[in-house]
Every structure is written in C-alpha cells, then in structure tokens.
Amino acid sequence: MTNNSLSQQSNHKLHRRFIVGILNKFYKHASSKELPESINSIIILAQEKLGDAILLLPFINAFHKRFPDATIDLCCTSYNKKVFEGIPFIRNCISYRPFNFRFAKLIRSQKYQILYNPKSGPSSTFHHLTNVINADVKVCLEDIYNNPIYNYHLPNKDDRHITEKYCELLFQYGLKTPVENWLPDYFYNFPSSISEKKYIAINISAGHQTRRLPFEKWKKIISYILDNDHEMHIALFASKKESSDAVKIKNLYKERVHFPLESPNLYYAAGIINNAQMLISIDTSLIHLAAALNKPIIGLYNNDKINYARYSPYNTISDSVISNSRFIRDIESESVIKSYNALIKKEK
Structure with missing residues (x-):
C-alpha cells in the first residue's frame, strides 16, 4: 500500500477504537455468562462488504442445520441485503443502515436468546446495536474494545480464515473444520449471459x-x-x-x-x-x-x-x-x- 493508504487505514482503525472506547464509558458492562446448551433464537450482525456477506453464508447454513427450529433474524445493510433476503429460514432480514423505523421497531419488540457479532474488530455501529438489542447472551469474538458489553468471548485468531472465524460460535457446539461452503439456491437461478x-x-x-x-x-x-x-x-x-x-x-x-x-x-x-x-x-x-x-x-x-x-x-x-x-x-x-x-x- 502507499504510505497515504496505510495512514488512512490506520487512522480509520484508531477512530473506531476511540469511538468504541468512549461508548464503553457510557454503556453498561456485561457480566460473564455461559452459552446455552441449545439455541432457540439468534440475531446476527452482518458486516457491510459483499465479500464478508458471502463468507457469512456458511455460518448461517451450518447454524440452521445445527439448530433447525431456531428463529434467525439478521441485521445487514441495504448494500448487501440481496445476499441474504431470499434465505427461507431467516425470519427477518432487515437493514440497520440507513436507519429505518422497521428496524427500530424490531429491536424494541424482540428478545433473543443469543446476539452474535462475528466481526473480529471494533465497530461503533455494532457496539450501539449490541447495547440496544435485548438478548440473554451477547457473544463476540475476543477483542479488548468489544469485550466490555458482551457476555461471552470467543477465540479470535488473527490468521484464521474469515469463514472459520464467523463459525467460532458453532465450534462451541461441535462443528468441525473445514466448514461446508454454501450459497442459497437463488444464486444458481441466473443463467450466464x-x-x-x-x-x-x-x-x-x-x-x-x-x-x-x-x-x-x-x-x-x-x-x-x-x-x-x-x-x-x-x-x-x-x-x-x-x-x-x-x-x-x-x-x-x-x-x-x-x-x-x-x-x-x-x-x-x-x-x-x-x-x-x-x-x-x-x-x-x-x-x-x-x-x-x-x-x-x-x-x-x-x-x-x-x-x-x-x-x-x-x-x-x-x-x-x-x-x-x-x-x-x-x-x-x-x-x-x-x-x-x-x-x-x-x-x-
């Protein structure tokens, strides 16, 4: 990368950490909790980039196979919503960006057994969402900036493939690597031009x-x-x-x-x-x-x-x-x- 690009990335990371650090001073810190033996409802926070959305799909599929009766809600952005919105076993696929009243209504009316943030680093947006969403156990990947408002911290190895990082929650329930790659059926419905x-x-x-x-x-x-x-x-x-x-x-x-x-x-x-x-x-x-x-x-x-x-x-x-x-x-x-x-x- 150019020095300018490196500087911009570094500044962006520092900015996120600074904001999340400030939020941690105002948000209530979470007590440690164990994961439940089985999961009956979950809300998943999905990152904005298309690549990250595709890499999250194997986790969603594996989660549904492991807990077929669980209610799954997913928070995404309008940019990557098309990746998820046709998955039949997701109850609600709803955008948190741009902010909208449907999303606000959902997070105020629902209570989940698990909130899962699979992002490996801090995000001020996800920090705010985690603070306002009602869940029994809030789960993140181990990170000193994220940890204070989450009840359970999963391993967060720098050199692990993102597909497997996203599946850290399921590794606690017996999932093995390699994870099965997966796309929803509708990705196969468009013939080549x-x-x-x-x-x-x-x-x-x-x-x-x-x-x-x-x-x-x-x-x-x-x-x-x-x-x-x-x-x-x-x-x-x-x-x-x-x-x-x-x-x-x-x-x-x-x-x-x-x-x-x-x-x-x-x-x-x-x-x-x-x-x-x-x-x-x-x-x-x-x-x-x-x-x-x-x-x-x-x-x-x-x-x-x-x-x-x-x-x-x-x-x-x-x-x-x-x-x-x-x-x-x-x-x-x-x-x-x-x-x-x-x-x-x-x-x-």
Whole structure:
C-alpha cells in the first residue's frame, strides 16, 4: 500500500477504537455468562462488504442445520441485503443502515436468546446495536474494545480464515473444520449471459490503487490464454475505474472478449462464473463467490500474510499468486500464466 493508504487505514482503525472506547464509558458492562446448551433464537450482525456477506453464508447454513427450529433474524445493510433476503429460514432480514423505523421497531419488540457479532474488530455501529438489542447472551469474538458489553468471548485468531472465524460460535457446539461452503439456491437461478461453451472469467476490478494490476500485464495474460486456445473466450469483469482498460482489451480480440457483462448484481455474476472454466481475479468478493460455487480460482494477492490467511479462496481447487511486495502490481504476468497452465491441466 502507499504510505497515504496505510495512514488512512490506520487512522480509520484508531477512530473506531476511540469511538468504541468512549461508548464503553457510557454503556453498561456485561457480566460473564455461559452459552446455552441449545439455541432457540439468534440475531446476527452482518458486516457491510459483499465479500464478508458471502463468507457469512456458511455460518448461517451450518447454524440452521445445527439448530433447525431456531428463529434467525439478521441485521445487514441495504448494500448487501440481496445476499441474504431470499434465505427461507431467516425470519427477518432487515437493514440497520440507513436507519429505518422497521428496524427500530424490531429491536424494541424482540428478545433473543443469543446476539452474535462475528466481526473480529471494533465497530461503533455494532457496539450501539449490541447495547440496544435485548438478548440473554451477547457473544463476540475476543477483542479488548468489544469485550466490555458482551457476555461471552470467543477465540479470535488473527490468521484464521474469515469463514472459520464467523463459525467460532458453532465450534462451541461441535462443528468441525473445514466448514461446508454454501450459497442459497437463488444464486444458481441466473443463467450466464455468455453463450459460448468455453470461457475464462477474469476480474480486473481492483477496489483501490494498491490492488491494481497494470493493463500491460493483463494484456499479456489474456493474450496468452486466447492465443493458445482458439476456442476460448474471456468474460471480463471491470468496475468503472478499470473500464478503459477493459475496453482496450476488448478491442484487441473483439468478439472473443465479452465486455461489458450483463451482471448488475452478484446473482448475475454468479451465473457467469458458474459456467466459466475458472476465475482469475484480484483479491475481491468475486473470489469468495467463485469459491462458494466450487469453481477453480487463481487469486492475486499482496504479501500481507494475515490478509491472505483470512481471505484466500476457501476451496480446494484454487491457486494463488502472491506478490513479493505489498503491491499486487508487482506480480509478474508469467506467474499468473504458470498458475493458469497448471490449473487448466488439472481440469482437463
């Protein structure tokens, strides 16, 4: 990351800790309690990012299997609500951001056996929600800023995959690793918008500059794939920031590169990825979507070992190309091509 990016992230974390520290001075501290032998109702706090929402799905599915008669309510945001709102065994899927009267009514009228906050660090929003929601046992992952208002603190290992971190509550009830990856049925109801039988899905969307792979490197990777298999096509995912690069790649191979894609949301993206030979992607939410679809993945990561341990593809048919620096741009095209050759050979 650039020094500016690192400074912004550090300042954001410090700000959250400062606010939560202030809240702890005013909120009533919780006494220690044991978990119940069985759970009959739970409210789950879901983070805002799409990747985190997808990674929470295995916990929700495993929880329902372990406690099939339990009432499940889930708090999310309007941004990621579509990930959860069609799950039939969730009673209420309701947005806490933006604040709304339906949410206010729910948290005032309900009492839960368990409140579960699976976020590994402090959040002023979740702290406020935890303080006002009525629950017998409030559960969090161990954190010095979160701990004061929670009754039960779960293990919080830095280097554990987020999918497994989210399942820490269920590990107390006998769940074993690896956790079963899972997507709701409606993610499979959207057919691919690409009619060609053979294509590779490639995501060049970076999210921010530190994750960006330069155009010339993407060009070399895509040229290699298409020049070595004349039946292969490319489905190209790109955000607005990378759209100019995507257009240039499209112009190189015309009808063999499909861009822009008809993927207005994750459902349509799931349809495209599910029919692809594999996904090649920067470290973004599409990696977690492809892993849940059990598709081969080549993920591009920087050299942050903790981040990789937490957000690597959670399946067994993937490969990762890790930069020797904190910048993904330092990954060489040849490294990606080498992984592509190895993975495509396995799939034949």
